[in-house]
Amino acid sequence: MVAKKTMTLNLTDAEMRALDELCEKKDLSKTAVMRQALRLYQLIEGRVEKGDKLFFEDESTKEKAEVMML
Amino acid sequence: MTITISPIYLLNAETNEPETAELWDGITEKQLGDWEGEWLPELFKSVQKLHRAGIERKHWPQSRHWNWRRKTEALQGMLAQPGFAIVCNGITQGMMILDTAMKRCQLEGQKGKDIVYVDFIENAPWNRPELHEPALYRGVGSIMIRAAIALSEELEFKGRIGLHSLPQANSFYANTCGMSDLGMDADYQNLRYFEMTPEQAEAFIAKGTQA
Numbered sequence: 527m528v529a530k531k532t533m534t535l536n537l538t539d540a541e542m543r544a545l546d547e548l549c550e551k552k553d554l555s556k557t558a559v560m561r562q563a564l565r566l567y568q569l570i571e572g573r574v575e576k577g578d579k580l581f582f583e584d585e586s587t588k589e590k591a592e593v594m595m596l
Numbered sequence: 597m598t599i600t601i602s603p604i605y606l607l608n609a610e611t612n613e614p615e616t617a618e619l620w621d622g623i624t625e626k627q628l629g630d631w632e633g634e635w636l637p638e639l640f641k642s643v644q645k646l647h648r649a650g651i652e653r654k655h656w657p658q659s660r661h662w663n664w665r666r667k668t669e670a671l672q673g674m675l676a677q678p679g680f681a682i683v684c685n686g687i688t689q690g691m692m693i694l695d696t697a698m699k700r701c702q703l704e705g706q707k708g709k710d711i712v713y714v715d716f717i718e719n720a721p722w723n724r725p726e727l728h729e730p731a732l733y734r735g736v737g738s739i740m741i742r743a744a745i746a747l748s749e750e751l752e753f754k755g756r757i758g759l760h761s762l763p764q765a766n767s768f769y770a771n772t773c774g775m776s777d778l779g780m781d782a783d784y785q786n787l788r789y790f791e792m793t794p795e796q797a798e799a800f801i802a803k804g805t806q807a
Contacts, residue, residue, distance in 0.1 A: 528600055528621070552710060558752040562710065563675035565697045572674060 535560070606684050615684055615733070621771060622670045623679035623691055630688035631664045635720055641725065642727040646768055656694045657727065658762045659718050663690060667716060678742050682736055689738035692717040694744055703776055703791045712748040713792070714741075714759035726764055733746075737765075741773055751773055755797025760787040768801040773800055 548559045550572065569581060580593040599622040604616040619639040620627075639660055646656050678699035682690040692714060699713035719736045722728045744757045760781060761769050766788055769775045775790040792800070 554710070556753045562697065562751070567648055569674055569676040 599624060600635065604682070604739055606682070606735045606739075609732060609734055615628065615688060617682055617684035617689065617733075617737060620683060621678065621743075623664070623681050623693070625690055626683075627681045627688045628665045628668060631691070634687055638721040639727070642662050642668065642721055649796075657721075657724070662716065662718060664716075664718075678747070680740060682739060683697070685732055687720070689720045689723055689733050689741060690718065690740055692740045692743070694747060696747065696751060699758060701758065701791060702778055703793065704803065706756060706791075706793060709752045709756060711756045711758050712744050712751065712753055714744055714757060717759070723746070723769065724764075737768055738772065741803065745792070748797070754794040755801075756792060756794060758791040760784050760789050761803040762787065774803075 545559060546557055548554070549556055552559065554562070573578065579592045582593060583590045599620050602619045602621075604617050604619045606617045607613075608615045620704045632651070636680045639657070643656055643660060648744040666678060668741065671679070677693060677695050679774045680694070681688050693716045695713040696710075699711055701707055701709045701711045708751065717740055720733075722732045722735050723734070725731045741757070747754045747756050748755050757775075759769065761777075766777075772775050774792075774796050775792045776796070778789045779790060781789045
């Protein structure tokens with residue numbers, strides 16, 4: 527097991543609600559959701575930095591929408 | 597890069613005795629050196645034997661095109677795509693790269709849930725019965741799958757894992773690992789997609805390490 531460090535996270539009510547909803551929906555603890563968010567954020571940043579583009583695709587129409595990372 | 601090394605055992609098929617080995621939670625220059633200096637020459641020899649024996653190209657190991665150096669360098673430092681390696685007798689015996697962020701479950705009953713996806717997994721050529729008879733070390737694949745399950749549990753994904761299998765490994769994932777076979781995936785080179793539920797993960801762990 528890799529050693530972990532503890533931090534305090536300050537969130538607004540709205541952010542905390544969003545976090546609670548994600549925890550409920552994904553059956554994960556707050557820590558697990560935040561860690562997953564960090565992994566995804568780092569991954570996307572890394573790919574965009576390399577020049578890749580991020581798209582959402584509608585499964586039925588196959589229509590693609592580029593997510594602009596500013 | 598800090599690597600955690602955990603003690604494990606592999607079965608040496610020549611002596612039929614367990615041998616101490618290590619599970620590394622990363623792929624380092626040591627592994628890439630072993631891949632280039634030990635795996636590739638052995639793999640080329642095996643492919644040459646198959647070719648000379650008149651075995652059709654489609655039956656040659658598909659992983660012969662995998663470039664672990666390129667894969668590892670592309671994922672360096674990425675939290676979402678950790679690598680693992682097994683070292684025994686000073687040599688890398690297996691490597692694996694996981695994806696913990698970009699895939700979701702496909703199996704009814706857990707569809708859409710988070711999953712640890714096994715992106716790449718490869719055994720050293722001398723441990724593969726189809727290339728080297730008898731295989732030298734047994735247990736590499738099972739220990740890698742257990743490591744993927746352990747990570748899935750650590751991330752609170754409850755042991756759920758998934759993978760696309762190369763044809764030579766279909767029976768291992770279906771029978772040894774007890775994963776659900778969702779059939780050939782037209783969107784992924786027609787490879788069979790296998791997925792493990794929390795119950796299947798628990799049963800596999802309880803069964804212990806096998807080949």
